[in-house]
Amino acid sequence: MRILFFDMGSFTYRDVKDAMESLGHEVHTIYYHFADRYKDDYFDDRFSYELEKKAYDLVFSVNFFPLVAKACKEKGLPYVSWSYDSPLDERMQNYFSYDTNHIFLFDRQEVADYNLKGYSRVCHMSLAVNVERIDRLGLSHRIKRDVSFVGKLYSSDLPTLMYPAEDYIKGYIDALLHVQLGLYGCNILESSISDDMVDMLNESYRKIGQDRVRLSKRGLAFAISTQITHFERKVLLDELAEEYDVHIYTADKAELTDKVSIHGPVKYYDEMYEVFASSRLNLCPTLRSIASGIPLRALDVLGSGSLLFSNYQPELAEYFTDGKDLITYESIDDAIAKAEYYLSHPEECESIALSGREAARSAFGYRDKVEKMLAGI
Amino acid sequence: MKIVAVTYGTETREEIEKDLERISGLISGLEDSGRLFGKDTLDCIGDNSDIVMLDTSKDKRPYFSRDIRNEHPDILVSYDLAGFELTTLTDGLAYNLIDCRQIHLIKSDKLSNEKRLNEVMSINMFFFTKDRVIEDYLKENYPKIPFIDSIEKE
Numbered sequence: 036m037r038i039l040f041f042d043m044g045s046f047t048y049r050d051v052k053d054a055m056e057s058l059g060h061e062v063h064t065i066y067y068h069f070a071d072r073y074k075d076d077y078f079d080d081r082f083s084y085e086l087e088k089k090a091y092d093l094v095f096s097v098n099f100f101p102l103v104a105k106a107c108k109e110k111g112l113p114y115v116s117w118s119y120d121s122p123l124d125e126r127m128q129n130y131f132s133y134d135t136n137h138i139f140l141f142d143r144q145e146v147a148d149y150n151l152k153g154y155s156r157v158c159h160m161s162l163a164v165n166v167e168r169i170d171r172l173g174l175s176h177r178i179k180r181d182v183s184f185v186g187k188l189y190s191s192d193l194p195t196l197m198y199p200a201e202d203y204i205k206g207y208i209d210a211l212l213h214v215q216l217g218l219y220g221c222n223i224l225e226s227s228i229s230d231d232m233v234d235m236l237n238e239s240y241r242k243i244g245q246d247r248v249r250l251s252k253r254g255l256a257f258a259i260s261t262q263i264t265h266f267e268r269k270v271l272l273d274e275l276a277e278e279y280d281v282h283i284y285t286a287d288k289a290e291l292t293d294k295v296s297i298h299g300p301v302k303y304y305d306e307m308y309e310v311f312a313s314s315r316l317n318l319c320p321t322l323r324s325i326a327s328g329i330p331l332r333a334l335d336v337l338g339s340g341s342l343l344f345s346n347y348q349p350e351l352a353e354y355f356t357d358g359k360d361l362i363t364y365e366s367i368d369d370a371i372a373k374a375e376y377y378l379s380h381p382e383e384c385e386s387i388a389l390s391g392r393e394a395a396r397s398a399f400g401y402r403d404k405v406e407k408m409l410a411g412i
Numbered sequence: 413m414k415i416v417a418v419t420y421g422t423e424t425r426e427e428i429e430k431d432l433e434r435i436s437g438l439i440s441g442l443e444d445s446g447r448l449f450g451k452d453t454l455d456c457i458g459d460n461s462d463i464v465m466l467d468t469s470k471d472k473r474p475y476f477s478r479d480i481r482n483e484h485p486d487i488l489v490s491y492d493l494a495g496f497e498l499t500t501l502t503d504g505l506a507y508n509l510i511d512c513r514q515i516h517l518i519k520s521d522k523l524s525n526e527k528r529l530n531e532v533m534s535i536n537m538f539f540f541t542k543d544r545v546i547e548d549y550l551k552e553n554y555p556k557i558p559f560i561d562s563i564e565k566e
Contacts, residue, residue: 042532044500044502044504044508044509045502046502048502048532049502064532064556065535066508066532066533066534066535067534067535067536068508068509068510068511068534068536069511070511076450077450077452077453077513080446080447080450081447081448081450081535082535083447084444084447084448085535300501301501302499302501302502302503303501303502303503304502304503
């Protein structure tokens with residue numbers, strides 16, 4: 036097939052393109068960075084112009100782009116998107132129903148939620164890792180640090196959103212946050228927030244003159260999720276740094292104890308894997324809004340032959356065995372206890388990391404995933 | 413209309429204004445120029461543009477591309493691939509993250525960042541060469557360039 040690959044600088048672009056070409060497809064790329072993914076007159080016109088220049092069999096993108104979906108719908112061209120973003124912005128649902136869409140998400144629970152709402156074009160496809168490309172880096176795996184974390188700490192809007200709320204709502208949301216904090220593999224946030232509560236919150240914004248703020252249940256749930264994620268990541272890093280050599284690699288402004296070594300962001304295709312390979316444990320607490328799926332970062336760690344240290348996620352448990360392929364924890368206390376154990380048993384860490392890589396290689400290859408996604412087109 | 417011009421310090425404001433005027437005329441004459449370049453952007457290259465000049469020969473900070481974005485340019489202009497060495501975390505072109513129309517003028521046949529033209533480039537980028545010789549060379553060796561034309565016309 037002749038595929039037009041639309042990209043906006045995704046991490047997985049190169050691996051997906053290579054997989055497509057290895058399957059014999061002809062791939063042409065269009066790159067464009069949206070200021071506004073929902074309105075861009077120039078893009079509408081220009082993309083349509085580009086689609087007219089050659090006959091394509093389908094358009095593909097990593098992550099879902101509403102204006103790409105709209106253009107493909109207008110041209111009657113299949114549009115396949117495979118997202119590592121989760122959850123998707125609510126407004127994107129307005130573009131889901133086009134019969135030209137084939138939307139693949141890695142979080143099975145998120146897919147189920149969309150299917151329940153009637154969005155049948157949304158399907159599940161876990162993400163992938165290119166173990167062969169990582170192998171070619173020739174990583175030394177000489178351990179230089181105890182624990183690393185590569186990623187964001189997240190700053191949540193929750194404190195701002197709660198500021199004008201009534202005390203009852205503040206108390207309720209605080210309690211809900213603490214319950215969800217202790218729950219892994221199950222997301223109760225949206226189902227625990229009533230429509231009345233959201234209406235009361237929006238009313239409280241209007242009372243302080245914030246008429247344009249309109250919070251949804253999902254938006255509130257996401258704010259709680261990012262607050263939990265921020266808390267969990269910060270606590271784990273700070274606590275572990277009391278006893279161990281802990282490093283974070285992030286573009287965020289990190290407010291952590293002085294004992295955590297803070298570094299800037301790392302390049303995706305090489306520096307990141309070097310960090311993984313030289314760290315005894317690679318901490319990977321999932322963004323809490325991802326209910327069941329395996330995030331890209333987790334697969335990157337596994338594929339590099341480094342030890343993944345993650346919270347419990349249902350889909351991780353389907354493919355990987357705790358204690359054999361990776362280490363998972365089910366509470367902050369559990370995480371601290373396991374970190375202590377494994378950091379004092381380095382030989383076990385090594386064998387788990389190797390086993391994890393082979394499990395990732397066998398079940399999460401790009402070629403297989405891309406072939407499956409394109410099979411139905 | 414704000415134009416950010418990234419150079420190696422060899423172009424004057426007057427030269428940049430003159431080049432933009434020539435290119436504006438050139439683009440207007442192209443088939444489908446409105447769809448390719450965006451009519452509203454075309455209309456705005458003119459005397460009333462505020463030109464901010466950034467000199468990469470002096471500024472080697474790794475976050476220089478962020479400074480460009482913070483200027484919120486309506487059009488980005490570069491000379492001889494100045495700034496093409498700036499990268500994203502996936503080693504792509506940092507200019508790809510700047511969401512405005514971009515005019516990349518190439519006047520020299522010795523480009524220190526030439527190999528960067530092997531990277532994926534945004535459809536926001538428009539390359540104009542000093543002459544057809546440079547245009548033909550770049551077209552043949554760098555097929556990923558989304559648009560290229562020469563200022564020199566027969």
